Amino acid sequence: MPCFNEEEIIGRFHDQVTKELESLAADFAVEFELVYVDDGSHDRTLSLIEGIAASDSRTRYVSFSRNFGKEAAMLAGLQHAGGDVVVLMDADLQHPPELIRRMLRLHGEGFDQVMARRTRAGDRVTRTLAARVYYRLINRLVDVELVDGVGDFRLLSRRTVDAVLELTEYNRFSKGLFAWVGFRTTTFTYENVRREQGRSKWTFGKLLNYGLDGLISFNDKPLRAALHLGLLLVSVAMAYATWIVGVALVKGVDAPGYVTLLVTVTALAGVQMVMLGLVGEYVGRIYYEVKRRPHFLVKAANTPVPHRRPRGE
Numbered sequence: 152m153p154c155f156n157e158e159e160i161i162g163r164f165h166d167q168v169t170k171e172l173e174s175l176a177a178d179f180a181v182e183f184e185l186v187y188v189d190d191g192s193h194d195r196t197l198s199l200i201e202g203i204a205a206s207d208s209r210t211r212y213v214s215f216s217r218n219f220g221k222e223a224a225m226l227a228g229l230q231h232a233g234g235d236v237v238v239l240m241d242a243d244l245q246h247p248p249e250l251i252r253r254m255l256r257l258h259g260e261g262f263d264q265v266m267a268r269r270t271r272a273g274d275r276v277t278r279t280l281a282a283r284v285y286y287r288l289i290n291r292l293v294d295v296e297l298v299d300g301v302g303d304f305r306l307l308s309r310r311t312v313d314a315v316l317e318l319t320e321y322n323r324f325s326k327g328l329f330a331w332v333g334f335r336t337t338t339f340t341y342e343n344v345r346r347e348q349g350r351s352k353w354t355f356g357k358l359l360n361y362g363l364d365g366l367i368s369f370n371d372k373p374l375r376a377a378l379h380l381g382l383l384l385v386s387v388a389m390a391y392a393t394w395i396v397g398v399a400l401v402k403g404v405d406a407p408g409y410v411t412l413l414v415t416v417t418a419l420a421g422v423q424m425v426m427l428g429l430v431g432e433y434v435g436r437i438y439y440e441v442k443r444r445p446h447f448l449v450k451a452a453n454t455p456v457p458h459r460r461p462r463g464e
């Protein structure tokens with residue numbers, strides 16, 4: 152569970168999820184542990200987690216030196232989770248713990264990844280629409296399939312977790328990484344739950360950047376698209392030039408259009424800026440990758456880093 156400033160809800164979350172897991176542990180004859188990752192919260196989240204861990208030996212936690220983002224927090228969670236099966240979930244109760252039962256059942260049927268897909272009920276219309284357009288676009292552009300409404304609430308088998316951990320890239324777009332890993336995958340839909348307490352950390356700007364990340368961090372098709380657009384523009388320009396020359400030959404030289412010129416120049420400058428920015432994005436990503444910085448730094452933890460239980464133990 153990645154947690155960032157969740158002091159209002161984390162206690163309630165823990166109670167509910169533990170209750171659910173205890174009943175699952177009895178029904179499925181399994182053991183469980185909880186791994187909380189405090190993503191550099193500014194509020195009392197860490198001390199609350201420490202309190203929980205002190206009274207519940209099944210709880211382990213890692214706390215970051217600052218806010219590294221949810222992707223880093225999930226990575227840390229996967230690294231520290233020792234189970235044969237790992238469930239990733241938000242700590243704000245928007246991912247209903249009751250659904251874990253369904254996930255486990257599907258896992259029992261042989262699925263490696265069980266994804267919970269939320270409906271968009273209660274979302275703002277603009278956000279729903281934007282998401283729909285975005286997913287249509289992105290699925291045309293990236294090789295892996297991304298599904299609208301599928302978030303990070305999912306069950307992963309041990310081999311899937313290990314595979315995801317092999318992907319050590321710095322820019323992590325988990326939705327894409329999980330899809331890239333593959334294995335036997337299934338999805339079920341659940342009714343969207345609104346956040347009761349605390350606030351979503353997603354602002355419009357953050358969402359926009361996340362969307363761009365998804366587009367760019369996954370493959371180089373946008374570069375190819377830029378190339379195609381460039382070629383298209385060159386052919387249009389050549390056709391236009393031929394036409395102008397033809398007209399000049401037949402009718403004599405005409406006074407050149409000032410507006411046409413201005414519009415063409417600004418439009419092309421805009422296109423060039425966008426393409427340059429696009430290339431810059433890729434170069435920037437290479438820059439971050441070659442630095443090889445850690446994904447996060449740990450400030451406090453009650454578990455060794457990274458924890459991996461040997462298989463079959």
Ligand code: UDP
Nearest residue numbers: 153154155190220221224241242243351352
């Ligand atoms: N989160 C995090 N680091 C961040 C932002 C969010 O660990 O920088 C956690 C947060 O505590 C929550 C989950 O990620 O458990 C989802 O965040 P949020 O509820 O803000 O997103 P939403 O549900 O609106 O998509």
Ligand code: MG
Nearest residue numbers: 241243245346
């Ligand atoms: Mg939430």
